[in-house]
Amino acid sequence: MQENKPFLIVGLGNPGAQYANTRHNVGFMAVDVLAGDDVVWKSEKNALTARVETDGRRLIFVKPQTFMNNSGLAVGGLMSFYKIPLENLVVIHDDMDITVGNCREKIGGGSAGHNGIRSIDAAVGRDYRRIRIGVGHPRDFNLPMDPADWVLGRFGPEQMAEINRVISQIKLFD
Numbered sequence: 001m002q003e004n005k006p007f008l009i010v011g012l013g014n015p016g017a018q019y020a021n022t023r024h025n026v027g028f029m030a031v032d033v034l035a036g037d038d039v040v041w042k043s044e045k046n047a048l049t050a051r052v053e054t055d056g057r058r059l060i061f062v063k064p065q066t067f068m069n070n071s072g073l074a075v076g077g078l079m080s081f082y083k084i085p086l087e088n089l090v091v092i093h094d095d096m097d098i099t100v101g102n103c104r105e106k107i108g109g110g111s112a113g114h115n116g117i118r119s120i121d122a123a124v125g126r127d128y129r130r131i132r133i134g135v136g137h138p139r140d141f142n143l144p145m146d147p148a149d150w151v152l153g154r155f156g157p158e159q160m161a162e163i164n165r166v167i168s169q170i171k172l173f174d
Contacts, residue, residue: 009031012068012092013029034061046066072121094134107129135151
């Protein structure tokens, strides 16, 4: 972790009102909360960005506007422009293999079929911090539903309460 360089905190999602509050947009929801209410979002390098300074750290919160499958375009462009090292990249995204209300972190690894992660991996490499927020899988609810339709669906009220609880507990730094 290079403390003198900014940290890029990326929340994955799809742009547009039709995708707001869908399972696939839980990354957008997280960066909205983590960045705070007082930030100003601006458009740059295929993304919406907001700058925050906290505890001597410069944070750039990011919501790629390229659609999920091309997230690497925005992330790679911002990392190059701001000269951000890979160890200062944090990506927050949905994970169907984790139950709703749970969150896991790891550094590196494969994409596990997540196209946004696959795109970022191809653009910048794999060894960055990932915060994976569980959105569950349709099989967890005995639903005969295509997983692609599941992630583009919205949370029910109880699930949304669990997602809000998990997001409120995310710690970017110790």
